Amino acid sequence: MYKIALLGAGFIASVHMEAWKKVDGAEVSVFFETNPEKARAFQEKYGIAHYDSLSNLLRNENVDIVDICLPTFLHREYVEMAANAGKHVFCEKPIALTIDDAATMQDVCRRNGVKFMVGHVLRFWGEYVKAKELLQEGAIGKILAVEAFRLSVSPTWSVDSWILKPDLSGGAALDLHIHDCDYVNWILGSPKEVFAWGVRSVAGSLDHIFTEVRYEDGAVASIQGGWMMKGDFPFTCGYRILGEQGVLEWTFRAGVNIEERGQINPIILYRNGEGRKTIEVSSEDPYCCELQYFFDCIKEGKPIEKGTPEQATLALKLALAARTASESGVVVRL
Ligand SMILES: NC(=O)c1ccc[n+]([C@@H]2O[C@H](COP(=O)([O-])OP(=O)(O)OC[C@H]3O[C@@H](n4cnc5c(N)ncnc54)[C@H](O)[C@@H]3O)[C@@H](O)[C@H]2O)c1
Incomplete structure (x- = not known):
């Protein structure tokens, strides 16, 4: 044990x-x-x-x-x-x-x-993993553009509200947004140019941001993240991926909190000359999948390939570049 x-x-x-x-x-x-x-x-x-x-x-x-x-x-x-x-x-x-x-x-x-x-749990999250597999199989051809988004109400549960303090958490632009920064990097590779506009909460934290990225091979991404939603706005995340031969789309809306993730929303694949195709994904607990993966890598002496510190650092670079761009109003080249 x-x-x-x-x-x-x-x-x-x-x-x-x-x-x-x-x-x-x-x-x-x-x-x-x-x-x-x-x-x-x-x-x-x-x-x-x-x-x-x-x-x-x-x-x-x-x-x-x-x-x-x-x-x-x-x-x-x-x-x-x-x-x-x-x-x-x-x-x-x-x-x-x-x-x-x-x-x-x-x-x-x-x-x-x-x-x-x-x-970086999206690398183990059914609908994100399935999209990655479909892209690798060429389901929509060469990827041209990716939209990814993640929106929630303010996290209010943290001890001493550390998460709402920009110096301690980096705000939603770092904390929440980094999930999608990592996911888009996983799909598109190395980000090259970054521009962003964001807005601050009353605590001065960059808590809602739109990040625009150009990748090495010319593909572009638009990533939105924020936790300034109000009232009972449901936790919302998803993606829309445009390829030369099709579109993959998935949107998830939970209760107010991500933990209330009972319902199944299928991925939808659109291709010219074909009806829309729905793709259902098994609802395994992604946190369990990532910890199981880590454990198996240790037990079997295998190298870690998903959630590596290099990937985490690249996601951080992208999120930090977005913050710099948003503050300075200039495109940041990585
Ligand atoms: N992967 C995901 O989906 C996901 C979701 C939420 C949070 N996170 C990450 O997990 C980490 C923890 O987030 P959380 O939401 O569990 O936070 P939290 O505030 O709910 O929990 C943090 C815990 O650390 C303890 N702690 C110990 N020393 C502390 C100190 N000096 N100051 C404040 N707290 C201290 C707190 O008492 C608390 O129990 C963060 O890095 C966050 O970004 C990841």
């Missing part, structure tokens, strides 16, 4: 906790959390050992994997501690707030010979 230390007891830590339960041969045996109320509630629910210091945890507990579900501004510090203790590391996205931090994290994991994966 591989033992896992879960870092954090917040929103995504609970999602990971449930997902790890479905991974055969893995067990979350201990968690780290500094907020006493969060710690108490998590311990009552899951009945596992708790520490409020990671160094004590690493000294006293024999774990193989550290799963970091902490606020983004803490990612670098905790990845370094875990890797220096010789543990394999899974870290939630965004990898970090700066490229320098991301490079340090990658370096420390490499030097310690531990596996390092970043939670």
